[in-house]
Amino acid sequence: MTQTLPAAPRGAAAPSPRTRFRRALRFAALAACVPYLSLKVAWIAGSRIGIPEGSTLLDHRALMVFANGLTVLMDGAVVVLVLLLTGPRGTRTPARFLVPPMWAATGLLVPIVAGVPLTRLARAFGGSGGGDGGGGTAEPFLDAWVFGVVYTGFIVQGVALGALFVLHAGDRWGHLWRGRPGDLPRGGGRARRAAALAAALLALCPTALHLLWATGATTGLSAARIEERGSDFAVLEALNALYLAAAAAGGLILAFRWRPALPVKVPLALTWLGSGAVACWGGWLLFGSLMTLDDAGGRPTGTMVLTYAVHVIVGTLVAAVGARFLTERARASADGSGGGV
Helix, strand or coil, X not given: CCCCCCCCCCCCCCCCHHHHXXXXXXXXXXXXXXXXXXXXXXXXXXXXXXXXXXXHHHCCHHHHHHHHHHHHHHHHHHHHHHHXXXXXXXXXXXXXXXXXXXXXXXXXXXXXXHHHHHHHHHHHCCCCCCCCCCCCCCCCCCCHHHHHHHHHHHHHHHHHHHHHHHHHHHHHHHHHHCCCHHHCCCCCCHHHHHHHHHHHHHHHHHHHHHHHHHCCCCCCCCHXXXXXXXXXXXXXXXXXXXXXXXXHHHHHHHHHCCCCCCCCHHHHHHHHHHHHHHHHHHHHHHHHHHHCCCCCCCCCCHHHHHHHHHHHHHHHHHHHHHHHHHHHHHHHXXXXXXXXX
């Protein structure tokens, strides 16, 4: 016995291009998580796929399981964010539960989305690579193909997840970033100005260090980092300085109404991307430095650890400036006062 499915009602509207675009982004983001999660689960289960003989990853089984379990949870959070940003529950999720993990995901993915293509471009123009298993002098701890699979997935995740969040945030909170700093009434905001100024001053030292490291200086670097230096290292250090500058600039513009003709969305974007990359990536490097079990030459120096800690402080201060700015605009908008702060 056969049955035929009922035909769709003639009045049913086809999905709009915007809806189809979101579905494509959702599929891309979720598909990009699969290779990374599969590798991590395999390693936790004891597989050695992609791990060469002599890799330091084989020396500390318990630490490897812990680190892989943590990163599985982190990439699993990306899956949850994608589903929230594209499902009906996402629009009902309070901002305090959606925005912080999205900010953290942005901060961890932006340095990869920006850094990987630029380091590959530098290599294409004669760069010497680095110690990541893709052409450096250090002994590889993973097969070269693993880096290609993992970082390609991260780039797709970052682009797709970022686009989904921009669309979602525009639908829910787009009115909060309309206008220009010069159009907003002055008054109040002393805490914002103090936080922005403190962040900018604190950012001066690590910015200078990153620029020195990018141009060949070895001050404060560990022996392992000095040995691994190449074009990859120089590009990534220059980007670290750029993230700090973007965070400081975004916070100062929001707090002091600098560049009054600039659209508000520009300093907000600088604040979001810069503070996330500085705080979250700095926190990840700080966590990694505390978990290092190599010999003394492989451990980060005190200068490096302090630099990562200052990154976390600077990024957190700038994020607080942006959060306070948006909170006050939302309150003013709800009160019908035109979105001032």
